[in-house]
Amino acid sequence: MASGSRRREGKSPELLELSEEGELMPQQQQQPRAPKARQTILPFVEPPIxxxxxxxxxxxxxxxxxxSIKVME
Incomplete structure (x- = not known):
């Protein structure tokens, strides 16, 4: 019986963490900022400073x- 209660305690925090992550993921998908973030990453990789x-x-x-000159020609 004691071991069962311990397992429950170990699972409860994991479920809470997963629920928080799950809430954040759908919010990002709904917001139109998700595609913008990808666009900002592309230009960052393009200019190799x-x-x-x-x-x-x-x-x-x-x-x-x-x-660059060869490409323009």
């Missing part, structure tokens, strides 16, 4: 400019 800084450290020319 750390790459040009590495080239400058090595003293090498930035090949990104050449690639």
């Amino acid at each position: 750390p790459r040009p800084s590495k080239y400058k450290e090595f003293g090498l020319p930035e090949p990104k400019k050449q690639l």
Whole structure:
């Protein structure tokens, strides 16, 4: 009997945590901010700022400019 009560106590906190997460997930889906968050992540990945800084450290020319020109041509 004692072991059964302990199991109940262990499950109650887990269920509470899951219920809280479940409430947050549907709210984000309903709000139109979910798609906006994805759009903000895409531009963040597009501009690779750390790459040009590495080239400058090595003293090498930035090949990104050449690639951009080839794409424009």
